[in-house]
Amino acid sequence: MVNRKKLLKKGFIVLMVALLTLVVIPQKGEAAYSTITSSKNVNYSMDIVKTDIKYNVFKNAPYNLPNSTLVSDSVNFIGSKYQAVKEVVTDNSRTWVNFKDLNGTEIGWVDKNAVKQGANFRTVTASENVNYYMEIVPTEIRYNVYSSGPHNTPNSALVNNSSAYFKQKFRAVKEVETDSERTWVNFVDSTGQDVGWIDVNAVQFEGSASITIAEIGKYIEDGEANPLEFGLTEQEALENKLAFEAMSDKERASMISVLSDPELLSIYTESEGELLEDPSPANPLLRGTYNKTLYVPLKTFGITWMKWGIRGNYTTDANRTKVIKANSIKTYLDYKSPIFILYSSKVLDEYCSVSGGKFISTSKVNVQGGYGVWGMQVMRQTIKTSINAKGKGTYSVTAKAL
Incomplete structure (x- = not known):
């Protein structure tokens, strides 16, 4: 009877141990994923090297992380140069390297023990x-x-x-x-x-250098595809494209002549328009002192080739119906199209005042650049703006070759 009780007790213990083991040890198909404990961006050259241990390359993520998929044995990547772009450490203290080929195509992740690290690339x-x-x-x-x-x-x-x-x-x-x-x-x-x-x-x-119609067209096309890279808004880039497409071959040939002659450029630069504005300040109906930045686009044949930024500081009345004080003005070159070669630009004078409840500014600048006969010649631009209490306004430009 005693032996039977002992056997039952022993069997119960064995059963409990087995159950606990099933709980603790992940079952097939339910293995616990690794986790990332640290991560950093890197930028160095690297080679995959042969090692005593077999290392594999995985795409999407290091081994045993969600979405990780085997690509190949790392030895298949020996003999080429690569760019390391990221390193992560997983909870089993393994460091993994995310790498690309030198054309920028991502290849995958490999254990850093299979990597020979080179010098950092320039950025x-x-x-x-x-x-x-x-x-x-x-x-x-x-x-x-x-x-x-x-x-x-x-x-x-x-x-x-x-x-x-x-x-x-x-x-x-x-x-x-x-x-x-x-x-x-x-x-x-x-x-x-x-x-x-x-x-x-x-x-x-x-x-x-000289410029061709094809080069102008390419600049405009690239500007529409990447307006921010070219310093344009999407609307400006689209307007440039539409203006260029609407031009006849004769008008395009004239544009080449204008870009090559400062006097013609002075004549053909559009003399007035509405200022391009940043979003309006908060609390638009309250009296206050505002910094307002607006942009003066210089256009020829409807194409923007330069933009000046006008940053005005002014004070309005209680209901923001009129400007009562002009505090300061700052003029700066905001954008220059690749269509136009610019050697230098200089703000000569700038001043502001109040007239008719509006912020009035005048900026005199010199621009040196262009093609062909421009050489080291300079064009003087006088930019005038009129801005109301809500931050909207107009501009006028007069230009003269010196």
Whole structure:
């Protein structure tokens, strides 16, 4: 009887242990996912290397995370250069690297033990389309020319030392800034064939380039596709496109002549219009002192090629029906189209006053740039604005070649 009780007790214990085991150990198809304990963006070159342990590459996420899918054994990626863009650490203390090929196509995630880390890539912090003639000149520091991007950016490759390009004429088409430190120039030869990228310190400016109708059309098309990148609103980009499409071949040819002659540009610049405004300030019916920024678009043939920002500070009456005091004005160049080459701009004078219950401002600026016969000539612009207490208004522009 005692033995029977002991057997029953032992069996009960075994049964309880088995049940607890079933609860603690995840069953097939219900394994617990890993979790990410830390994450950071990275930007370094890398190689996949052969190791004693087999490591796989996964897409969508590291192994054992939701949506993770096996791609291939990592050895299949040995022999190529890649760009690491992110690292995460999972709760089992494994570090995973998300990587792309040098064309920017994402490949997947791999354990960092299968990665040989290289130098950090440069990051492009600013970019601008340009159009000017240039020469590469001797300098105390040796500069190289690179293809597919500035030195140490993804896909960049050494082409040659800068000395191979001395005493030749080239055309600059783009400038980029890397890590907010160095400026690089992308340049083409006389046939338009891309040559490469070089540090701007090895470049000597040679004067303005010409422009074609096809190039203007391309700038306008790109501006509509990426208005913010071109410093335009979507409405402005659309208006530019519609204006260009509506022009006859003769009008387009005239536009080339206008962009090449400061006196013609002065004549053809639209002289007045409504100011483009930022959203109105809060509490629009209350008396207060407001900062209002409005934009003066300079247009030729209906196409915006430059915008000046006018930032006015003024005080209104209690019901905000009129401006009672003009406090200050700030004039600055907000946008310059790649269609137009700009060498320099300068605000000469600016002042503001109150007239008829409106904020009145006058700004005198010099603009130096253009194509062909412009050379180093300057165009004087006088910009006048009239802004009511609600922050809306009009502008007028007079321009004169100096």
